Amino acid sequence: MATTNTTNMLFSIPPPAQNDDTHKTYAVSIAIIVLSFFTCIFVAVRLTHRFRTKTVGLDDYAMILALIFYIGWTFLAVYLILGAGIGKPLTEITLDEYAFWFKGLLACTWMYPWSSACIRLSIIFFYRRVFFKGSGWILRWGLWTMLGLQAVYVIVFSILPAFTCQPFHYAWILQERNAHCNLLYWYQNLEGLYAASLALDGLLLLFPMVPIAKLQMPLKKRLGVGFVFALGFS
16 A cells, blocks of 8 residues: 555656756666677577588578567667666656657567567477477477467567557557556556467477487486476577
């Protein structure tokens, strides 16, 4: 109750008319840039090795597409944090910064399904490279089913955010947002997005365990191979 009253009190204070970054911190932006830099380096090393050894496959091309989305998301996240008042006290955020934040949040919501689906595509194509030849029809159909689920995932969660506000441009107008936007629908959409992502990730994690369990090797070695796949997936 006290938290709710405090939040209402903060939002009842008129936002400042002029931008003031005196108390702004940049730790989040720096952390994102550093982590993204090392991620891009690791992926670039992997792709360079594949091209040099002429072992490039569909999984590598999907990884390139995923890397493009990841770099775009990184630039968007840093640009959004720097321009939307992130790292400042709530009472110092202007209306323009609120609008900028809501626009960026919507952009990130649309970009997430595409970027995460590209990462999963790379993993699925890698499984196809490793397990497809000589495998039974159940395993092959399992791979095709997971590919189809990625398409459904992207289409559904690219369409749903468009119905959050009527008209849509009220999504980033702070004073009118509550009156024209279904915030419960918005939160449920986000919950569905991340729940579906978690479920698809879980399927990808479990998928290689079936063919690994059939390998003609001691249990200890099979567990080791499964651990390697799980570690690489994570």
